[in-house]
Amino acid sequence: MNDYWDGEEDEEEIVPIEEQTRPTRRARRSREGQGNWYLLTGLLLGLGLGLLIAWVISPVQYVDTGPSSLSAVYKDEQRRMVALAYNADRNLTRARERIRLVDGEQAVHALASQAQRMLAENQPAQEARALAVLAADLSRAPEQNPTQAVAAGGSTATLAPAPESTSLAGETAEAEPSATLALAAVQTPTTPPPTPTPTQTRTPRPTFTPPATATPRRILDAPFTLKNRREVCDGSIPAGMLSIEVSGEDGNPLPGVRILVTWQDGTDEFYTGLAPEISPGFADFQMTTGILYSLEVGDASEPLDGLKSSSTCGWQLDFTQQNDS
């Protein structure tokens, strides 16, 4: 151990070369080889200690995060809140901005999936329906541009520099990328409140203010009609399977549309959009042989009766929304 701290700089007794024994010369060469390794050792030890503190003992804890950084449970709750609020105020522009903060461009799929999950877990059907309705309306209604939003309802969306994220560990860090407020109508810079602790300032982020706009009639209020019904026996649809495709007035697939299947001893309720890899407007249902089924799409449609399972064929059912304007 002592040799570790004794380098070539140490003073040594000068011994004539001819008097040096072989072991003495070897020990000296060994010490010269050590060089300044102790410096590197210290640096590495310090780095390890620093990372241990920064990542384990006292990691950065964001206190000004956005909805996208919430855990899955709270994201579900946030989506539920957005959908229920939309159910209450019918403000689609506002709901779109809110849900974007949670799921970005995947909002429609996330809403439809959560609606399905809630039904499967026997959670309140009314809340699942609110999620599905919002998914459907978001996928159908075109986005308004800022001028439309202002004209419609006098939006007061504000972009203001927000205080920077402050970590509990005394460091400053950006909690998430800047929130996008595509519909911001007014940009009013305001001064962030003074912060008592010295913090590092980064790019200001917009402050979220929900836009207030008039919203058109809900998409799912219009009825759906059966456009195409055919029996498929080539194996592309499993025997006894109902393959349902729902599209809007414009022909685009419509997710989040409620499908209600009833039979003598029961009912099943589900929504389109659970399999977006097939189609956002797709849903399916497996029938049992010997039972007659009735199927209803949306809330204002006539039920389709007399559906019966076959041992060799499946059914393809295409529904489209009626243009009642």
Added chain:
Amino acid sequence: MRSKRILWFLVMIGLGTVLGLVYGWIINPVDYVNASPERLRSDYKTDYVLMVAEIYQSDGDLEQAARRLVSLDDLTPAQSVVDALANARALEYSSADLATMTRLVEALQDRPTPEADGEVP
């Protein structure tokens, strides 16, 4: 000479610690993706309270509204709405939204607490 080396060794440990902290806190901090609502920025909290108020205005379920507000922070539901209302005014929310939130805070302040009813929480 040995003490000088020990000193440099300690200096390098200190330097390494600083570098490690800079890297771990600033350059590559822990990716925080499982936040709870209480970590939300104040404007997002305010909008959350507005959503609660909108839903309450629609369904009139005050207890449900109070439960939803509990997850937001350590304050009482009424105090959470009061704080959010102040923030909403600062952010220039519309008068309709401010009125919606005001109705909620009034309802929460009038709400009998479990202690007042003699209930055990």
